[in-house]
Amino acid sequence: MISAAWERGRSDEQGLLFDYTVKLLLLAGFLELVLYRLVSRLGMHLSKLAQQHEWLRITFKTLSSIGFALLNFVALLLFLALFLVLFNKIRSVGGGRYDRWLVPAVSLLVLVTVAFLLFPPSMIGSVVYNLVFSLVFVILIAEYVGTHPSWPQRGMLACYGLGVTGWLYYQTLSTTYGLLNSAAVPPLVHEVNRAGEALMVLASILVFWAYGSTPLWTKNKLQRRRATIFGIVAGGVFVALLFLDYFLSLYDKALAESIRKAGEGIGWIFQMGMGYTFYLPFAFYMAGLLCWVYTVVKLLTLGRLAGYGLGLMFMAGYALQLSHLSLMVVLGVMLLNLDKRRGAAPAREPAQDGLLSGPPATLVSEQTT
Numbered sequence: 001m002i003s004a005a006w007e008r009g010r011s012d013e014q015g016l017l018f019d020y021t022v023k024l025l026l027l028a029g030f031l032e033l034v035l036y037r038l039v040s041r042l043g044m045h046l047s048k049l050a051q052q053h054e055w056l057r058i059t060f061k062t063l064s065s066i067g068f069a070l071l072n073f074v075a076l077l078l079f080l081a082l083f084l085v086l087f088n089k090i091r092s093v094g095g096g097r098y099d100r101w102l103v104p105a106v107s108l109l110v111l112v113t114v115a116f117l118l119f120p121p122s123m124i125g126s127v128v129y130n131l132v133f134s135l136v137f138v139i140l141i142a143e144y145v146g147t148h149p150s151w152p153q154r155g156m157l158a159c160y161g162l163g164v165t166g167w168l169y170y171q172t173l174s175t176t177y178g179l180l181n182s183a184a185v186p187p188l189v190h191e192v193n194r195a196g197e198a199l200m201v202l203a204s205i206l207v208f209w210a211y212g213s214t215p216l217w218t219k220n221k222l223q224r225r226r227a228t229i230f231g232i233v234a235g236g237v238f239v240a241l242l243f244l245d246y247f248l249s250l251y252d253k254a255l256a257e258s259i260r261k262a263g264e265g266i267g268w269i270f271q272m273g274m275g276y277t278f279y280l281p282f283a284f285y286m287a288g289l290l291c292w293v294y295t296v297v298k299l300l301t302l303g304r305l306a307g308y309g310l311g312l313m314f315m316a317g318y319a320l321q322l323s324h325l326s327l328m329v330v331l332g333v334m335l336l337n338l339d340k341r342r343g344a345a346p347a348r349e350p351a352q353d354g355l356l357s358g359p360p361a362t363l364v365s366e367q368t369t
Contacts, residue, residue: 014338018084022308022335025077029315029328032074036067037273037317075324081331082110085338098143105136106330113323123179130172133326137164140333147337156210157336159203160313164329166196167275167318197276200318204288207314211306212295234290241283275319309335 039060051057086106089099109132116125141161145154170193173186213227248255267278278285292314299307313332316325 014084014088018081018088021077021081021084022305025074025081025331026308026311028070028074028077029312032067032070033273033315033317034067035063036071038269040064040067041269041272071322071324075327078324078327078331079110082106082327085331085334098139098146102136102139102143105132105139106334108132109136109327109330113327116323123175126175127172127179129323129326130168130175133320133330134165134168136330137161137333140330140337143337144333150210152206152210156203156206157333159199159206163196163198163200163203163318164320166192166194166199167320169193170196171320194277194279197318198280200276201280201284201288204292204314205284206291207295207310208291211310212291212298230290230294234287234294237290238283238287241286242281274317275321276317304339305335306339309333309339 040063042060086103089103112129112132116129121129141157144157148154148157170189173189177184177186244259248259267276270276270278276285292310296307296311299310309332311332312328312335316328316332320326320329
């Protein structure tokens with residue numbers, strides 16, 4: 001008989017150490033996103049105000065320092081989690097037919113990351129890193145499509161994969177042209193970059209359809225009520241934000257202009273921290289955020305690996321400017337693949353899938369672009 005963990009893809013399937021690692025990684029990654037990639041950019045945006053108030057400058061400096069420390073801590077947890085996953089795949093715990101390519105490719109990506117930590121990369125090093133990451137990403141998507149027959153899930157990851165590809169195209173070609181000292185603009189680089197951002201936003205909305213949606217005709221009254229409330233709230237917020245600027249301009253043009261400028265400031269912060277330019281209506285970004293948060297929280301309450309995977313994938317943002325963000329995407333998709341267990345998996349004793357302790361990684365991630 002197949003164990004429940006194998007059927008549901010719970011986080012404790014890979015061992016207790018891995019279970020606590022991914023939980024701590026998700027929390028630390030969220031705090032790193034807020035304190036380092038967003039709050040520190042907010043401090044830059046409010047630099048003139050911070051010069052007038054010493055307490056404000058000290059506050060932003062302290063929060064940024066904590067965020068930078070969390071960045072290194074997240075990198076350590078990523079190395080540890082990837083080591084545990086690869087080790088378990090070699091032991092055939094949750095292994096699959098794609099592991100013959102995936103294990104060497106991910107190992108190569110980790111080794112390249114370590115090499116660039118010891119020897120800071122030049123422009124050609126950034127191109128090489130992006131190519132290795134692209135190889136790993138293609139293998140992961142192929143494994144996901146091969147193990148997930150659900151078309152909503154395939155569509156979600158296809159949009160996400162194309163979105164990441166848009167960023168990789170923009171980054172790799174821009175760096176290559178700079179390496180060649182070419183003043184020409186790479187073909188369609190800005191158009192592809194914008195299309196990639198739009199696809200990432202679409203993927204964050206499709207997350208709800210693929211993993212979080214509940215049929216309104218379900219017999220579970222609690223689930224039906226939660227789905228109805230979420231649909232009403234999300235729909236109301238989307239419509240309100242979509243026409244907010246228009247109605248504010250009718251009420252008070254000065255107020256509408258001030259809110260518009262505040263929105264531009266928020267967009268700049270997220271562009272610097274996550275790569276989103278907010279060229280689409282803000283309502284679409286908010287819809288994606290609501291769908292993503294609802295789905296991740298729902299999956300986390302069930303202990304599903306997909307919740308941790310989706311959390312890491314989208315917390316990495318659109319612009320993968322730091323190597324630890326690329327590793328977050330890789331680990332996130334690997335967790336999605338582990339979440340879908342094969343029905344023919346052999347029964348295992350609890351002791352076989354229990355504790356697995358490995359030496360913690362001592363490497364920290366470094367910027368590669």
